[in-house]
Amino acid sequence: MDIALRQISKSYDGRPVLENLDLDVAAGEFHVLLGPSGGGKTTMVSVIAGLTKADIGSVLIGGRDVSLLPPGRRKVGLVFQDYALFPHLDVFDNIAYGLRVRKLREAKIAQKLKYYLEKTGLEKEKHTFPHQLSGGQKQRVALLRTLVTEPEVLLLDEPMSSLDVLTREQISAELVNIHRKTELTTIYVTHNQAEAFSLGDRISVLHNGKIEQIETPEELFYHPKTEFVARFVGINNILKAKVAATNRYEAVMEINNEGLSQAFMLRAKNYPVFKKGEEINLCLHPEKIDLSKKNEARDNGGNRICGKIAERTNHGNVFKVTIDIGGLALHAVIPKSLFNFQVYEDVWVDFAPDALHPLCGRRCREPEFSRKCHNISSPELVGVCRTDA
Amino acid sequence: MRNLLFNLMISMLSGIFICLILFPLFALFTATSWSELAGQFKSPLIVSAIIISFQTSLTVVLAALVLGVPMAYLLATKKFPGKEILDTLVDLPICMPPLVVGLALLLLLGGESKFGAFLSGRGVDLIFSRPGIIMAQLFVAGPFLIKSSRQAFEAINENVTKASSSLGASEFHTFRKVLLPLARNGIYAGMVMTWARALGEFGATSMVAGCIPGKTETMTLAIFGYAMSGEMGSSIAIAMLLIVFSFTSLLVFKSRIRKQLPSTQRI
Numbered sequence: 001m002d003i004a005l006r007q008i009s010k011s012y013d014g015r016p017v018l019e020n021l022d023l024d025v026a027a028g029e030f031h032v033l034l035g036p037s038g039g040g041k042t043t044m045v046s047v048i049a050g051l052t053k054a055d056i057g058s059v060l061i062g063g064r065d066v067s068l069l070p071p072g073r074r075k076v077g078l079v080f081q082d083y084a085l086f087p088h089l090d091v092f093d094n095i096a097y098g099l100r101v102r103k104l105r106e107a108k109i110a111q112k113l114k115y116y117l118e119k120t121g122l123e124k125e126k127h128t129f130p131h132q133l134s135g136g137q138k139q140r141v142a143l144l145r146t147l148v149t150e151p152e153v154l155l156l157d158e159p160m161s162s163l164d165v166l167t168r169e170q171i172s173a174e175l176v177n178i179h180r181k182t183e184l185t186t187i188y189v190t191h192n193q194a195e196a197f198s199l200g201d202r203i204s205v206l207h208n209g210k211i212e213q214i215e216t217p218e219e220l221f222y223h224p225k226t227e228f229v230a231r232f233v234g235i236n237n238i239l240k241a242k243v244a245a246t247n248r249y250e251a252v253m254e255i256n257n258e259g260l261s262q263a264f265m266l267r268a269k270n271y272p273v274f275k276k277g278e279e280i281n282l283c284l285h286p287e288k289i290d291l292s293k294k295n296e297a298r299d300n301g302g303n304r305i306c307g308k309i310a311e312r313t314n315h316g317n318v319f320k321v322t323i324d325i326g327g328l329a330l331h332a333v334i335p336k337s338l339f340n341f342q343v344y345e346d347v348w349v350d351f352a353p354d355a356l357h358p359l360c361g362r363r364c365r366e367p368e369f370s371r372k373c374h375n376i377s378s379p380e381l382v383g384v385c386r387t388d389a
Numbered sequence: 390m391r392n393l394l395f396n397l398m399i400s401m402l403s404g405i406f407i408c409l410i411l412f413p414l415f416a417l418f419t420a421t422s423w424s425e426l427a428g429q430f431k432s433p434l435i436v437s438a439i440i441i442s443f444q445t446s447l448t449v450v451l452a453a454l455v456l457g458v459p460m461a462y463l464l465a466t467k468k469f470p471g472k473e474i475l476d477t478l479v480d481l482p483i484c485m486p487p488l489v490v491g492l493a494l495l496l497l498l499g500g501e502s503k504f505g506a507f508l509s510g511r512g513v514d515l516i517f518s519r520p521g522i523i524m525a526q527l528f529v530a531g532p533f534l535i536k537s538s539r540q541a542f543e544a545i546n547e548n549v550t551k552a553s554s555s556l557g558a559s560e561f562h563t564f565r566k567v568l569l570p571l572a573r574n575g576i577y578a579g580m581v582m583t584w585a586r587a588l589g590e591f592g593a594t595s596m597v598a599g600c601i602p603g604k605t606e607t608m609t610l611a612i613f614g615y616a617m618s619g620e621m622g623s624s625i626a627i628a629m630l631l632i633v634f635s636f637t638s639l640l641v642f643k644s645r646i647r648k649q650l651p652s653t654q655r656i
Contacts, residue, residue, distance in 0.1 A: 046551075050555075051551045051554060051555060071551075071554045071557070073557075076555065077555070078555040084546060084549050084551065084552035086553075087549070087571065097553070097558075097566075098556035098557055101557045101562060102557060146555075146556075149556060149557065
């Protein structure tokens with residue numbers, strides 16, 4: 001069943017939580033709602049589930065307006081962040097709750113639950129109370145309690161936020177598996193970008209009650225529309241730029257961030273939004289940055305600026321490196337195998353024009369002819385060197 | 390060293406408070422011999438006072454349960470205009486002097502009031518009767534059950550209620566199958582407090598029901614009556630019984646609740 005939200009608004013004590021929100025989730029889609037805490041994600045799923053009434057707007061499930069229907073008649077299953085298991089009921093009774101509400105015969109319930117409990121490995125725990133279960137088991141019970149009622153839409157409100165990494169990976173794989181088998185339209189709420197990118201068919205980024213961008217994970221990561229989305233997906237290099245010149249393929253941008261001792265020029269791919277003299281924010285993808293010790297020309301068509309390594313933090317198989325470019329902190333993600341620098345060492349920072357992307361508030365595509373990386377035979381290096389390194 | 394001094398001070402201050410409770414009890418329990426005490430309970434008037442007290446206080450608990458739990462649920466889960474006023478009104482009997490409660494009930498139910506005359510005309514006499522005692526005790530003790538039950542309802546994770554709704558349960562089904570079982574310890578606590586308060590009620594009861602031996606004389610009224618007429622033995626006997634009952638029931642209740650908590654309330 002597809003889900004559609006139309007002009008949904010909701011305020012609490014005069015404070016708007018959702019503002020004129022529109023969303024279309026296709027039947028069978030695994031849709032992720034990504035955003036920071038307090039952004040309205042939980043309110044949004046609560047409105048879809050019928051637990052919270054929107055001030056205005058309508059919720060359509062399978063084309064049917066369910067805005068006025070009580071939660072039980074919407075055929076929506078909701079799994080809560082804190083699992084919300086009934087603490088006075090054991091695992092069996094928790095899972096059977098929704099079936100008993102539907103007045104199924106006990107024999108039928110027992111038969112149905114036997115199948116599910118065996119399949120999820122919860123058979124041994126069926127007479128265990130929630131406080132005796134591990135986080136992962138609680139999550140499975142909560143999920144099963146919802147799934148046995150055979151909802152047409154599944155809403156998962158940060159279901160893995162309190163699980164350890166290993167259990168999270170396990171549950172995540174189980175969710176993907178369940179979704180593949182049932183093809184249940186699913187809305188998954190999270191503030192964790194890694195979860196969003198690994199699970200979602202599409203991702204909506206929610207910020208201050210508004211959807212900033214709806215995109216596939218790939219598009220969202222490489223083409224964030226706003227500064228908020230860019231930062232939220234982990235791109236902290238936001239450059240304040242002015243379009244200095246453009247040609248068919250490229251634009252030369254003057255970078256003048258606050259705190260920068262001297263403005264410098266960078267080469268970017270030419271996007272239709274670039275108009276000479278206009279100011280625009282650019283994001284620079286940290287994983288597209290290379291570092292080198294020597295000032296050697298590269299064949300990336302590129303940008304070369306020099307700076308000093310200010311900080312290096314360990315993140316598994318990569319280092320996150322902060323480079324000081326004359327007062328501008330640039331962040332790079334460098335594989336450990338390629339990193340042979342010391343903190344405070346002077347380095348050359350290289351990146352191709354396509355590492356820069358405009359944050360224009362709308363979908364910014366480069367023109368068709370320049371989508372593939374254009375090779376420049378003798379690249380003229382653009383940039384400024386803070387030191388003589 | 391500082392911690393030691395602090396703990397010493399805390400223990401001393403707590404000890405003073407315990408003495409304030411224990412010394413009067415000690416005085417009461419050593420004022421008479423066990424044989425004299427046993428003799429007092431052969432008096433039919435004392436037995437009658439005990440029976441009346443238990444009959445009325447247990448009826449009050451039942452009435453408070455039927456009327457108070459819905460009120461507690463209403464206050465804990467619903468938002469409506471005037472809720473704060475209603476909440477304050479429910480708490481008012483706790484702060485009101487029992488004599489004032491008695492006076493108010495006397496004015497309402499007495500034959501001179503229209504309502505009292507209306508009831509009297511239909512053969513319902515609440516003044517100087519056991520139903521009058523029940524009304525007075527319910528007025529004074531009922532809020533304890535409401536307060537305790539309300540806190541129990543409020544302590545339930547809101548998402549548990551929402552989960553029940555999302556699974557298709559009606560509000561009544563959720564109340565019956567989820568909220569009542571989860572709030573039961575709070576409701577039990579309220580029942581015990583209401584019972585203890587009703588059992589010990591004096592001021593309002595004396596105003597509404599008077600002190601007719603064998604008819605409206607409760608244990609507390611009897612303690613007062615016997616003490617005033619110089620029959621200290623009878624007064625002490627009833628007082629001791631009252632304390633033993635209250636202490637035992639509170640102790641049993643507390644230990645039962647403590648045993649239950651780990652298995653049902655935690656998640």
